[in-house]
Amino acid sequence: MGSITLQKVSKVFGEAKVIPSIDLDIKDGEFVVFVGPSGCGKSTLLRLIAGLEDVSGGKIVIDGRDATEKAPSERGLAMVFQSYALYPHMSVRNNIAFPLKMAGVDKAEIDRKVSDAARVLNLTDYLERKPRQLSGGQRQRVAIGRAIVRQPSAFLFDEPLSNLDAALRVNMRLEISELHQQLKTTMVYVTHDQVEAMTMADKIVVLNRGNIEQVGSPLELYSRPRNLFVAGFIGSPKMNFITGQHAAALNAHTIGVRPEHLTISTTEGLWKGEASVTEHLGSDTFIHVRTEVVGLLTVRVLGETGIRAGETVYLTPDPARIHRFNEKGVAK
Amino acid sequence: MARKVTTQRKLIVTAIAWTLGILIFFPILWTFLTSFKSEADAIASPPQFLFFHWTTENYAEVQSRSNYLSHFMNSVIISFGSTLIGLIIAIPAAWAMAFSPTKRTKDVLMWMLSTKMMPPVGALIPIYLLFRNSGLLDTRTGLVIVLTLINLPIIVWMLYTYFKEIPGEILEAARMDGASLMKEIVYVLTPMAVPGIASTLLLNIILAWNEAFWTLNLTASKAAPLTAFIASYSSPEGLFYAKLSAASTMAIAPILILGWFSQKQLVRGLTFGAVK
Numbered sequence: 001m002g003s004i005t006l007q008k009v010s011k012v013f014g015e016a017k018v019i020p021s022i023d024l025d026i027k028d029g030e031f032v033v034f035v036g037p038s039g040c041g042k043s044t045l046l047r048l049i050a051g052l053e054d055v056s057g058g059k060i061v062i063d064g065r066d067a068t069e070k071a072p073s074e075r076g077l078a079m080v081f082q083s084y085a086l087y088p089h090m091s092v093r094n095n096i097a098f099p100l101k102m103a104g105v106d107k108a109e110i111d112r113k114v115s116d117a118a119r120v121l122n123l124t125d126y127l128e129r130k131p132r133q134l135s136g137g138q139r140q141r142v143a144i145g146r147a148i149v150r151q152p153s154a155f156l157f158d159e160p161l162s163n164l165d166a167a168l169r170v171n172m173r174l175e176i177s178e179l180h181q182q183l184k185t186t187m188v189y190v191t192h193d194q195v196e197a198m199t200m201a202d203k204i205v206v207l208n209r210g211n212i213e214q215v216g217s218p219l220e221l222y223s224r225p226r227n228l229f230v231a232g233f234i235g236s237p238k239m240n241f242i243t244g245q246h247a248a249a250l251n252a253h254t255i256g257v258r259p260e261h262l263t264i265s266t267t268e269g270l271w272k273g274e275a276s277v278t279e280h281l282g283s284d285t286f287i288h289v290r291t292e293v294v295g296l297l298t299v300r301v302l303g304e305t306g307i308r309a310g311e312t313v314y315l316t317p318d319p320a321r322i323h324r325f326n327e328k329g330v331a332k
Numbered sequence: 333m334a335r336k337v338t339t340q341r342k343l344i345v346t347a348i349a350w351t352l353g354i355l356i357f358f359p360i361l362w363t364f365l366t367s368f369k370s371e372a373d374a375i376a377s378p379p380q381f382l383f384f385h386w387t388t389e390n391y392a393e394v395q396s397r398s399n400y401l402s403h404f405m406n407s408v409i410i411s412f413g414s415t416l417i418g419l420i421i422a423i424p425a426a427w428a429m430a431f432s433p434t435k436r437t438k439d440v441l442m443w444m445l446s447t448k449m450m451p452p453v454g455a456l457i458p459i460y461l462l463f464r465n466s467g468l469l470d471t472r473t474g475l476v477i478v479l480t481l482i483n484l485p486i487i488v489w490m491l492y493t494y495f496k497e498i499p500g501e502i503l504e505a506a507r508m509d510g511a512s513l514m515k516e517i518v519y520v521l522t523p524m525a526v527p528g529i530a531s532t533l534l535l536n537i538i539l540a541w542n543e544a545f546w547t548l549n550l551t552a553s554k555a556a557p558l559t560a561f562i563a564s565y566s567s568p569e570g571l572f573y574a575k576l577s578a579a580s581t582m583a584i585a586p587i588l589i590l591g592w593f594s595q596k597q598l599v600r601g602l603t604f605g606a607v608k
Contacts, residue, residue, distance in 0.1 A: 050508060052508070071507070072508050073508070077508070078508060078509075079505070081504070082501075083501050085501040085504065086502075086505075087505075087506075087520055087524075088502075088524065089523045098506075098509050098511075098519075099509035102510035102511050103510055146509065150510070
């Protein structure tokens with residue numbers, strides 16, 4: 001059990017309307033990622049669900065029961081914080097046991113659950129250590145352990161990987177995804193990193209200025225972005241946007257073409273330009289092309305390419321994969 | 333790149349540090365030495381440093397002339413009492429200011445501190461009259477009240493800056509883990525704040541122990557702490573340096589010993605937040 005429903009939820013800090021009004025349905029067992037640029041209200045939304053902030057209006061329903069006025073401890077949710085928020089004066093064992101102690105679970109049961117969690121998270125050898133004696137990844141695992149022992153109806157993750165280095169982040173991303181497959185518990189995950197969102201989520205909620213821009217599966221958002229914001233935010237490198245006569249020719253105000261949907265040639269094509277910068281990633285190459293008529297475009301080419309900066313090139317978009325937007329930025 | 337420290341530079345810095353240390357310590361040393369001199373040696377010119385007739389008669393004299401133990405007990409009760417009551421008031425206040433601040437929190441803190449900027453003598457007459465009319469003159473209760481109030485701003489400030497260093501997320505984690513406010517305070521906040529509370533406690537005991545203005549003006553004999561005991565030896569009929577020194581040594585010794593044993597805690601408390 002772990003369904004969460006937000007009904008016209010709003011949040012105001014003084015004069016600032018951080019979240020004007022949000023409706024959202026999270027089904028039991030789903031992995032939902034809130035993604036958006038910093039300041040878009042994604043963390044605030046998570047804190048509203050957790051009960052760490054009070055809503056200014058609207059209703060939060062957890063498992064069919066109105067939880068709007070409930071204290072965080074009464075909502076049956078567990079949270080993993082960006083800073084891990086471990087109790088520095090307690091050993092790993094006591095950190096993981098803390099929520100069980102608070103719930104009044106008997107000692108033998110606590111010991112059993114703590115060792116289970118430690119085994120799942122590879123922390124058995126570190127149970128007697130203090131958090132300061134652990135590495136970043138281990139600390140994050142303790143925070144997750146503390147969350148899983150009480151078998152919450154849903155997990156809330158607030159940018160849990162942003163303090164880790166790149167390699168560890170990829171590992172932990174996998175571990176969290178595996179954990180979700182094992183536990184099948186609802187997870188709500190906040191991140192500003194769209195790669196994390198795309199790789200982990202069943203459902204992505206794209207937020208911008210406190211509003212939901214689009215909700216959908218990663219591939220839906222990628223192939224059918226509802227507006228310019230989502231089109232620009234999902235996908236890396238960013239989608240190329242073209243306005244003017246080329247867009248008008250396709251009966252649109254703006255057209256969008258993803259870098260991977262442009263073909264590059266040194267002999268012929270639709271748009272002529274000059275390669276300005278090439279970025280070699282090994283597996284693929286990003287080429288930034290200054291075109292004569294449609295401005296700077298980015299092209300993604302699989303593997304290596306012989307094209308060098310300064311060379312004249314021609315770009316052609318895949319006509320089936322051109323996104324069209326009206327003057328309000330909404331997809332047509 | 334680390335800065336290169338030459339031997340010469342080290343020597344100069346060490347010499348300066350020692351000079352300053354000795355300069356600051358010298359009056360205390362001189363008081364201590366004088367307390368073992370006869371009155372004649374104490375005022376001898378040129379002053380005698382170590383080669384005088386060592387005597388403990390001043391201590392005996394001071395003991396017989398006044399009741400040291402009673403003054404000592406007054407000092408203990410006043411300084412510990414005022415600090416403990418101050419902490420009981422200041423801990424919730426500082427918690428509220430650090431973890432649930434409002435727009436006015438900074439102003440309230442500034443206002444509290446600004447009361448320490450006023451010369452105490454400005455409030456002497458009204459407080460004296462209040463004490464006289466409510467029968468608090470020359471009572472330990474009265475002194476505990478007044479010292480609690482004058483040190484409260486410092487206690488709140490110290491605890492506030494200390495609590496500010498505790499990440500709010502840890503408290504939120506405790507809330508998410510099912511801790512009630514009381515459990516959050518007992519199991520999470522207090523253990524994390526113990527070093528800060530301890531250094532605040534120590535510093536305020538020292539401040540209250542050394543406080544002389546209010547203790548001298550609001551007491552006569554019954555509640556007089558060690559500050560009044562020292563002052564009683566600087567009588568207008570002529571100074572008795574050796575006896576005054578013996579009294580001073582006896583008055584400062586307990587707090588000096590307490591300070592010595594807790595210096596690590598004190599330094600940590602005073603520099604907290606400055607270095608991480």
